[in-house]
Amino acid sequence: MTRISDVAKHAGVSVATVSRVLVGQGSVSEATRERVLASVKALDYHPDLAARRLRSGKTDTLGLIVSDIRNPYFTEVSRAIEDVAYARGMRVLLCNADEDPAKERFYLDMMRDENVAGVILSPTLSLLNQYRAEDFSFPLVLVDRCDAKTEADAVVLDNIDAAQRLTRHLLERNCRRIAFFYGAASATGSQRLAGYQAALAEAGLSAITQPVKPTTDDARQALSTYLERHRQTPDAVVASSGLILLGLVEGLRQHGLRYPQDVIVAGFDDMPWTRIVTPDITVMAQPTADIGRTAIELLLARIAQPGQAMRRIVMRGELIVRGSSAA
Amino acid sequence: MTRISDVAKHAGVSVATVSRVLVGQGSVSEATRERVLASVKALDYHPDLAARRLRSGKTDTLGLIVSDIRNPYFTEVSRAIEDVAYARGMRVLLCNADEDPAKERFYLDMMRDENVAGVILSPTLSLLNQYRAEDFSFPLVLVDRCDAKTEADAVVLDNIDAAQRLTRHLLERNCRRIAFFYGAASATGSQRLAGYQAALAEAGLSAITQPVKPTTDDARQALSTYLERHRQTPDAVVASSGLILLGLVEGLRQHGLRYPQDVIVAGFDDMPWTRIVTPDITVMAQPTADIGRTAIELLLARIAQPGQAMRRIVMRGELIVRGSSAA
DNA sequence: GAAGTATTTGTAATCGATTACATTGTATGT
DNA sequence: ACATACAATGTAATCGATTACAAATACTTC
Numbered sequence: 001m002t003r004i005s006d007v008a009k010h011a012g013v014s015v016a017t018v019s020r021v022l023v024g025q026g027s028v029s030e031a032t033r034e035r036v037l038a039s040v041k042a043l044d045y046h047p048d049l050a051a052r053r054l055r056s057g058k059t060d061t062l063g064l065i066v067s068d069i070r071n072p073y074f075t076e077v078s079r080a081i082e083d084v085a086y087a088r089g090m091r092v093l094l095c096n097a098d099e100d101p102a103k104e105r106f107y108l109d110m111m112r113d114e115n116v117a118g119v120i121l122s123p124t125l126s127l128l129n130q131y132r133a134e135d136f137s138f139p140l141v142l143v144d145r146c147d148a149k150t151e152a153d154a155v156v157l158d159n160i161d162a163a164q165r166l167t168r169h170l171l172e173r174n175c176r177r178i179a180f181f182y183g184a185a186s187a188t189g190s191q192r193l194a195g196y197q198a199a200l201a202e203a204g205l206s207a208i209t210q211p212v213k214p215t216t217d218d219a220r221q222a223l224s225t226y227l228e229r230h231r232q233t234p235d236a237v238v239a240s241s242g243l244i245l246l247g248l249v250e251g252l253r254q255h256g257l258r259y260p261q262d263v264i265v266a267g268f269d270d271m272p273w274t275r276i277v278t279p280d281i282t283v284m285a286q287p288t289a290d291i292g293r294t295a296i297e298l299l300l301a302r303i304a305q306p307g308q309a310m311r312r313i314v315m316r317g318e319l320i321v322r323g324s325s326a327a
Numbered sequence: 328m329t330r331i332s333d334v335a336k337h338a339g340v341s342v343a344t345v346s347r348v349l350v351g352q353g354s355v356s357e358a359t360r361e362r363v364l365a366s367v368k369a370l371d372y373h374p375d376l377a378a379r380r381l382r383s384g385k386t387d388t389l390g391l392i393v394s395d396i397r398n399p400y401f402t403e404v405s406r407a408i409e410d411v412a413y414a415r416g417m418r419v420l421l422c423n424a425d426e427d428p429a430k431e432r433f434y435l436d437m438m439r440d441e442n443v444a445g446v447i448l449s450p451t452l453s454l455l456n457q458y459r460a461e462d463f464s465f466p467l468v469l470v471d472r473c474d475a476k477t478e479a480d481a482v483v484l485d486n487i488d489a490a491q492r493l494t495r496h497l498l499e500r501n502c503r504r505i506a507f508f509y510g511a512a513s514a515t516g517s518q519r520l521a522g523y524q525a526a527l528a529e530a531g532l533s534a535i536t537q538p539v540k541p542t543t544d545d546a547r548q549a550l551s552t553y554l555e556r557h558r559q560t561p562d563a564v565v566a567s568s569g570l571i572l573l574g575l576v577e578g579l580r581q582h583g584l585r586y587p588q589d590v591i592v593a594g595f596d597d598m599p600w601t602r603i604v605t606p607d608i609t610v611m612a613q614p615t616a617d618i619g620r621t622a623i624e625l626l627l628a629r630i631a632q633p634g635q636a637m638r639r640i641v642m643r644g645e646l647i648v649r650g651s652s653a654a
Numbered sequence: 655g656a657a658g659t660a661t662t663t664g665t666a667a668t669c670g671a672t673t674a675c676a677t678t679g680t681a682t683g684t
Numbered sequence: 685a686c687a688t689a690c691a692a693t694g695t696a697a698t699c700g701a702t703t704a705c706a707a708a709t710a711c712t713t714c
Binding site: 328330331332342343346347349350352353374375376377378379380381382383384 | 699700701702703
């Protein structure tokens with residue numbers, strides 16, 4: 001391993017000067033600057049990050065804790081985040097909390113131990129409910145999940161509005177009995193539930209709601225159970241997330257129900273498969289790349305300006321009408 | 328921040344003793360051990376990882392560099408890897424090389440700088456071709472992609488056999504003109520191509536092959552172009568990966584071709600959507616969870632025993648026959 | 655109980671950078 | 685020509701742990 005002292009010797013300067021060149025702090029003459037950089041290149045020197053971190057207390061690593069890495073929503077968001085980080089030469093420590101508050105706790109502790117510059121997190125409901133900014137020693141940006149009462153930097157969809165518009169669309173298609181399958185474990189799920197309920201209330205209709213675990217398997221089973229228990233099938237089934245939507249489509253298929261003839265189906269997240277099934281599926285699409293990019297930019301801004309006011313950035317969903325809700 | 332010296336003072340011992348308790352090296356009496364642990368808990372002490380790393384030169388961070396985080400194959404593999412890492416209290420630094428040798432290089436350099444304990448990598452073709460074990464300062468396990476001539480720890484599918492069996496299945500369905508769309512940029516794609524070709528050769532048939540970029544969009548376009556250029560549609564189209572398969576299905580749909588009536592379709596990777604389209608899709612499934620778990624275990628074994636012989640672990644794919652290749 | 659060994663604990667060096675402070679050299683204004 | 689300010693560089697302290705080595709204590713064995 002070549003150390004900074006090797007570079008200093010090679011360039012005929014002190015270690016302090018080498019460090020100044022590398023860090024970009026302090027003043028160095030252009031001549032020595034070039035000499036040092038030449039030596040760095042000649043010796044293929046790479047600073048020891050642990051040493052640098054220990055002394056300076058700074059890191060250029062960001063943390064990203066998502067709820068489910070297999071959920072395409074999160075992979076697309078992470079992808080966008082990582083692209084920005086890559087462009088800036090920063091690292092991203094990606095972890096998967098699996099909707100488990102214990103894992104989430106573990107990873108947050110790990111972020112503290114790693115001394116990351118900041119963290120982007122899609123919090124469990126449990127964390128969100130007891131959220132206090134002062135519990136975190138690093139800048140934190142919430143993504144996907146945040147409510148109005150939580151004082152934090154956040155990037156979220158306008159869930160209530162999005163669910164309301166999606167539901168209104170189904171009402172326009174003359175659906176009356178609309179069953180809403182939602183992930184009860186997340187803030188997102190309950191906000192979308194509220195939007196759905198608001199739309200039904202406008203129309204003077206009563207709600208049919210079914211909380212599920214936010215997985216495809218659980219959603220499929222919940223639909224099955226529902227269909228078996230009730231004689232009358234609903235006019236429409238709606239999912240509060242892409243994974244749940246997939247479960248609903250699987251479940252309909254399993255029960256031999258065709259859409260849109262027997263029952264209309266729609267849900268959140270414009271996942272790739274929604275375009276290729278026949279008929280294709282009406283969805284409320286989220287701007288995942290935008291959400292990711294905005295989240296990391298918000299985080300970097302916060303790191304640069306720790307004092308600035310908290311910002312909650314609310315994005316609008318896009319309704320994409322397809323065959324599954326054809327008139 | 329509480330430091331190790333605070334803990335030492337609180338417990339009435341020296342910092343060395345505290346360190347020994349925490350690291351688990353050296354001998355400490357049970358009594359002091361408990362006293363130290365009590366102090367650690369009382370003060371909520373967490374060791375500074377940078378300092379620990381600097382002094383010991385060791386890390387319990389692993390690196391994982393995948394080719395495309397949006398590919399469900401890789402998310403499932405990462406998921407399995409991370410589960411094992413979590414169970415052992417290790418961190419995983421996940422990066423997305425995007426099939427780009429430059430990014431791959433960048434992230435490999437970063438892994439070196441981070442001083443990770445080891446890395447799991449799905450290499451680009453370019454890296455694989457010039458692979459030399461001595462170029463890496465850390466233990467490395469290849470996943471998904473490796474060839475017989477590369478001397479490295481690796482976990483891969485038996486690609487030739489898998490593609491051959493998938494192709495034979497189509498031959499049994501009386502397909503004669505079988506078009507193979509494969510990712511030319513990866514070792515996996517060309518190995519699967521070889522398997523396909525072997526099966527056709529057995530049957531005395533000529534191959535129809537189409538290299539594509541390993542993305543859904545590119546596959547869809549390639550299929551379109553192919554269909555427009557050739558009067559006669561093939562009996563079957565086969566994809567060398569799940570993302571390509573999705574593109575083929577989209578393309579068929581776009582051209583109004585039904586399967587299995589007009590053309591049979593099949594491919595690699597049992598992705599969730601393959602079960603819900605109608606008809607559902609015949610696939611060669613990969614044991615992704617097994618692959619991930621095996622890869623990290625192989626890596627940990629290598630870290631523990633740096634001297635042991637290189638192992639290439641070859642997994643068998645599972646043919647799942649579904650409606651898209653119905654007789 | 656003495657000698658020898660094993661166990662437990664402490665002292666201080668060390669990892670490789672950053673950075674406060676001191677020092678030297680150079681330019682500027684009067 | 686002298687004082688002042690500022691730029692460029694070097695010396696050495698420092699970050700917070702681990703660990704080599706030394707010292708103290710406990711435990712055997714005869």
